Amino acid sequence: MATEHVKSVRIKAWAWDIAADIYFPQDFDEKQKYATVISAHPTGSCKEQTSGNVYATALAAEGFVAVAFDASFQGDSGGEPRLVEDPAFRVGDFSFVIDYLVTQPWADENRIGVLGICGGGGYAVSATMADRRIKALGTVVAANVGRMMREGFVGYDPLAALEAIAAQRTAEARGEDGVINDLLPSSPEAAEQAGVKEIDVCEAVEYYKTDRGSAPHGATSFLFSRQAALVNWDAFDRAEVLLTQPMCVVVGDRPGAFGSYRAGFEIYGRAASKDKELVVVEGASHYDLYDREKPVGEALEHLIPFYRKHL
Incomplete structure (x- = not known):
């Protein structure tokens, strides 16, 4: 069939829709059945960044259908309040995308895989444990955001963080404005002025805050009052029992503060x-x-x- 090779769709979730871009192979034929890979964006990112324009594009070029989606409360997806990074919703989003795929005539329901990058990798691990419709798991520099929220993101004082989050949520319930936690300096120049030297933080700024990787919805921000769920969550919980699907874990050998090198070896x-x-x-x-x-x-x-091999 003649078709555009990227199609934007709205996928029904809870009380809102998830926004997704579907990347089709050049020779896509809607009468055929295809293996499909769901590509999940990093924490604070969006589907137009590495999950879509890099990895989904590459998968489609190799004959797969690839679906890059925005997490609930983020990007073009629905959900209020905005900028919520809640692990239960982020893991559940995968299953809503699968619900959509199993209704499409071109998607082989027995050949659905996932790929997660950075925080999306940790969520992909958890989703694969929860949803047996996922037949193969790939991760690229997967990060365990729950661990980060107990360690470096909160100065290694999770109890103090939870107290502050609780106080802020009470304030918002009483009508005060929300507090946005900007995860990164606003520019490479701001990072330099602040004396930031840690490799992951410096390179995150260089990616997200310059023309290299910036996108309108790549917010790199959290609503502070909704971060407690992350402190109380771990991406790899029960992997020894529930994670049985084939798995390919990719890490770089230059480790940084976001912990993907450590996390990759751990989940493997x-x-x-x-x-x-x-x-x-x-x-x-x-x-x-x-x-x-x-x-x-x-x-x-x-x-x-x-x-x-596995799809």
Whole structure:
């Protein structure tokens, strides 16, 4: 059939819709059945960034249908209040996308996989444990955002953070304005002036706050009063029992504060999966694997055969 190769759709979720872009292969034929990979964006990101324009695009070029979606409360998706990063909703979003896919004549319901980048990787791990319709799991620099919210994001004082979050939520319930937690300095110049030197933070600013990766909905912000759920959550909980699907984990070997190197080795070791692969991209940082041609190419050299084998 003649078709545009990226189609934007609205997917019914709870009381709102999830916004998604579907990337089709060039020779897409709606009468055929396709393996489909759901691509999940990083924390504070959106579907137009690495999950869509890099990884979903590459998967479609290799014959898969790929779906990049915005998390509930973020991007073009619905949900109020805005900028909520709630793990239960973020994990549940995958299942709503699958609900949509199993109604499409071109989607093979027995060949649905997921790919998560950064925080989206941690959510993809949890979603794969919860939804057995997911047949293969891929992650790229997966981050356990729950752990980050107990450690570096809160100065390693989660109890103090929870007290502050509780006080702010009470204030908002009584009519005060919400507080937005901006996760990053506003520009590379602001980061330099603040003396920021940590590799993941510096490279996050260089990606999200410049023309390299900025997008209108790439907010890199949380509503502070709704962060308690993250403090009380762990992406890898029960992986030893529930994570049995085939898995391909990609990390770079230049670790930083966001913990994807540590998290990749951890989930690879803990998962009950019998068929699992750990890929360490030499010389690559967390953000190199967002969009840099050589590291991304090396990741795809493993991910594409992995999905072909298992989907």
